[in-house]
């Protein structure tokens with residue numbers, strides 16, 4: 001990948017607000033953060049998978065959480081979505097404590113895990129109806145069609161999940177994750193296993209969810225190009241430690257001499273090793 005591509009990606013982002021700069025403003029109040037965690041850690045026995053993670057994500061951001069395999073990204077998302085109790089530290093998501101108010105957090109978030117699970121012998125509509133009722137939605141039918149229309153997935157409604165392609169399963173997974181109109185959507189490696197066309201379609205969906213529905217996005221990924229095309233802010237996790245946090249625009253400026261996204265990433269990782 002050449003610098004031309006970097007510039008092209010950057011020009012797409014030039015109008016994007018410098019979110020990190022704003023987030024660091026002293027006038028910032030905690031209420032403008034949809035995610036606010038302090039010294040969050042997770043130990044598996046004596047092994048520290050996530051180590052004193054402190055992080056804020058503003059409403060409306062698309063946050064890209066980067067890291068190599070085993071860095072601790074999924075463990076972090078599992079803590080933020082209340083699936084896993086932290087060993088220490090504290091945090092709020094959508095204003096609710098991730099330990100003390102886990103049920104309230106769950107009502108306010110959507111989550112698309114890396115391998116989303118459905119009832120495969122049921123249709124997409126039946127799966128969504130089940131989740132909509134579980135979420136206590138009063139008029140599930142109209143909500144399901146609204147979401148399917150937004151995702152351009154109406155034609156798949158009455159197909160069995162087992163007959164859907166990976167890309168379409170992901171789309172129904174997103175429908176399930178947003179059926180209850182969450183404030184923040186967590187995505188764990190959402191483009192994993194998709195072909196280039198599927199990757200582009202999913203990227204467009206993520207951008208529209210953010211711009212048209214106002215949903216804050218927290219996305220785990222190791223695909224660097226996806227980050228430049230989607231995210232406003234990036235964090236890099238390395239062996240459970242947050243080693244980098246800044247807006248995408250600042251990152252591109254800071255590393256303007258690097259030839260590729262991979263070089264930027266390696267520069268960030270190496271600078272921590274030194």
Ligand SMILES: Nc1ncnc2c1ncn2[C@@H]1O[C@H](COP(=O)(O)OP(=O)(O)OP(=O)(O)O)[C@@H](O)[C@H]1O
Pocket residue numbers: 044047049067068069070071072073074075076
């Ligand atoms: N239940 C568990 N018990 C023990 N160790 C675990 C457990 N779950 C995860 N780990 C370890 O914690 C570390 C972080 O794992 P995690 O899945 O959070 O990383 P990741 O960044 O999401 O990686 P990947 O991109 O491969 O999914 C890894 O070393 C992993 O082996």
